[in-house]
Amino acid sequence: MATLKFFGHACFELAEKNTSLIFDPFFSGNTWNIAAASDVNPNYLLISHGHADHLGDGLDIAKRTNATTVSTFEIASLFSNENYPAHPMHIGGKYDFDFGWVKIIAAFHGAGVPGGHACGFLVNFFGKVIYFAGDTSLFGDMALIGKTAKVDYALLPIGDNFTMGPEDAKEAAKLINPKVVIPMHYSTWPPITQSPEDFKASVEKETSIAVKIVAPGEKIEL
Numbered sequence: 744m745a746t747l748k749f750f751g752h753a754c755f756e757l758a759e760k761n762t763s764l765i766f767d768p769f770f771s772g773n774t775w776n777i778a779a780a781s782d783v784n785p786n787y788l789l790i791s792h793g794h795a796d797h798l799g800d801g802l803d804i805a806k807r808t809n810a811t812t813v814s815t816f817e818i819a820s821l822f823s824n825e826n827y828p829a830h831p832m833h834i835g836g837k838y839d840f841d842f843g844w845v846k847i848i849a850a851f852h853g854a855g856v857p858g859g860h861a862c863g864f865l866v867n868f869f870g871k872v873i874y875f876a877g878d879t880s881l882f883g884d885m886a887l888i889g890k891t892a893k894v895d896y897a898l899l900p901i902g903d904n905f906t907m908g909p910e911d912a913k914e915a916a917k918l919i920n921p922k923v924v925i926p927m928h929y930s931t932w933p934p935i936t937q938s939p940e941d942f943k944a945s946v947e948k949e950t951s952i953a954v955k956i957v958a959p960g961e962k963i964e965l
């Protein structure tokens with residue numbers, strides 16, 4: 744059974760048996776204070792962009808664990824330049840790994856590295872399809888994600904200010920039409936303070952999509 748653990752902000756771990764995959768490994772400075780970077784032992788790091796709250800402790804974790812970083816070419820190069828394992832991809836590209844596949848999805852946001860582009864990830868993890876949006880605005884082509892894949896879990900930012908807020912995330916949910924939405928990227932700092940409970944009530948009133956609030960520190964079965 745695959746599990747998903749939330750470390751607060753946009754940091755999640757997908758795990759099954761001996762495979763661990765961490766999205767946006769932001770531990771040091773993460774005000775949710777769920778775990779230290781030294782507590783995790785991933786096989787894969789999926790990093791959406793170079794901002795400090797996403798690239799996070801990635802380089803330190805890669806150095807210690809030899810995890811393979813899967814990201815855009817520009818972010819992957821930060822790792823391969825240090826001789827850490829990296830699998831460079833780019834927007835629109837899909838590749839098979841031992842746990843399933845990864846497709847890199849566009850995200851409208853700063854890259855955090857010269858010449859790059861922020862991204863999201865569509866991941867098939869042992870048969871469960873997870874869309875991790877990264878930091879992004881709402882965009883109409885999210886409808887194509889729902890058209891080309893049956894998304895089980897959509898991890899969407901609701902914090903506003905730097906990304907979509909709750910109203911736009913609700914529209915994103917309608918476009919993607921996943922079974923379940925999990926809110927992220929909120930209440931780490933004052934400018935992105937939001938109520939995931941209000942978001943859940945609003946989405947569930949207007950759609951048949953379930954919103955699962957995963958509390959920081961909580962692990963759920965997928």
Ligand code: NI
Binds near residue numbers: 792794797853
């Ligand atoms: Ni960012």
Ligand code: MN
Binds near residue numbers: 794
């Ligand atoms: Mn961010």
